[in-house]
Amino acid sequence: CHCSTTLHCFSFFYLSTPKGNAYESVKVAIEAGYRHIDGALVYYNEHEVGQAIREKIADGTVKREDIFYCGKLWNTFHPPELVRPALEKTLKTLQMDYIDLYIVEMPTAFKPGDTFYPRDENGKYIYHDTDLCATWEALEACKDAGLVKSLGVSNFNKRQLELILNKPGLKHKPVSNQVECHPYFTQPKLLEYCRQKDIVIVGYSPLGTSRDASWVNLKCPPLLEDELLVSVAKKYNKTSAQVALRFNVQRGVVVIPKSFSPNRIKENFQIFDFSLTKDEMEAIETLNKNIRYVELLMWSDHPEYPFHDEY
Template sequence: MSSRQPFVRLNDGHCIPALGFGTYKPIEVPKSKSLEAANLAIGVGYRHIDTAYAYQIEEEIGQAIQSNIKAGIVKREDMFITTKLWCTCFQPELVRPSLEKSLKKLQLEHVDLFIMHYPVPMKAGDNDFPLDEQGKLLLDTVDFCATWEALEKCKDAGLVKSIGVSNFNHRQLERILNKPGLKYKPVCNQVECHVYNNQSKLLDYCKSKDIVLVAFGALGTQRYKEWVDQDSPVLLNDPVLCGVAKKNKRSPALIALRYLVQRGVVPLAQSFYESEMKENLQVFEFQLSPEDMKILDGLNKNFRYLPAQFFADHPEYPFSEEY
């Protein structure tokens, strides 16, 4: 892989670019915007693109990757592409077919990273959010350790280079790590992480197990109405964060990203604007002082913009644990 960005080495020997481009989009944003944003992101220098089956935009991301390869802007080996296994496909026999569907949409022979989207299984079927008559989610009881074994087989088959998880707490990670016959450790745990929820305990735990923490919502999320409480604080308007930004002559967004990078976290930055995408790539051009880092540590309030309350009734709901 060649790119201007530094890399973080994963526990399986592969490398992940130290900043990623997030591609989640809400229902109200047309899919064409995702295609446009992915094209812009690759054009300005992002080589790590994070997507998921559940985002319903894998086709657009695939089009952007292929058009940039055809135009000679990037080579496939320069790109690090992540997608995610959705919770309705946790039955072991559904894992590979789900991945193959994603690969077809992405127009790729393999993805660089394939991760379990949540530790909570839902009933298999045609609906991504299956509901009962009362409008409650139809949850399932598949053991995610059995799902993990199916991910390991996908890696052995060459369909993925690395495998990991998302939204797992430390006890759930521990269950995979202690699983009899474990072949591959998760390379990462992708979780909501930002100055209001700095995940220090989970980060320490992951570092002790050589698991990389990847951060979504690194800038406080895009505040989409369908998922985020509109009364929640706007992270990038935080006066303390803005004060550190002013002192360093950088934007609050760059300070928020740099805070994560300096702690060994791989942030995913999301934007639909080229100027913001370019600016976010400047995160490697400066350093925060130990004093600034301490000030930013003080902003932590273990606050989640995305608490995934729809899973709260499941015994595997990950956020009942402290970390």
């Protein structure tokens, strides 16, 4: 899949990781055929990701134009004057001249400063006035300057997308919206809205998530143990994870599974040698519970918290 020409591809998703994990995993992924790498300044590992990409370019495995790198603008960099410096920091850390996609990680602005998660003396998060249109205009200037090929957003609801799409003088529309998406949370209304607007949905947590109660909604049962996914997997001699990924890819959703296991990284890529039938697709769609694993409730009092809206 040539990610320089299309977003409909397979990719990698990284949260903050132990030293060396990202470096090794990205090399394994590129060797396995992955070309879309999903990163962020706040994952604290862009230096490792950049090193792995450079080494795979140097040894002839890929060219720079084969790699599709997505970076993210964090909440503390929303003021327009901070947008380009944030992107330039990512470029410097990766040691790249440009990235392929730069997205607003959350619609929720935090107080700018030295920390990514600013809190007051009572431990409460310190928010910042949000002007998504002003932030977007600063991103458009970065694209015009050649620092990034395409612009997108993440965790935006329909209202927030419309703020950007209806902005007077819009030069570059969002090409993608990265949101939670999997068989237990299929996002039918947001997916349809984005299709109409020619915005690609990139699905994070496509296999569900870890069971870490500090940030995951444990009311939602483990996705990969679902009886239907397990039985469909058995039919194709695949895993329930491969079926969950195939389901999203077949409905035009880009998937970004996170893994540090070389075997799982390779396994997650092996979903292009089978197809789900129409009946199977419809059956898996009925699994939708409309429950998020990733609710981010710690920020639910932010004026731009995106998940109060239906979609």
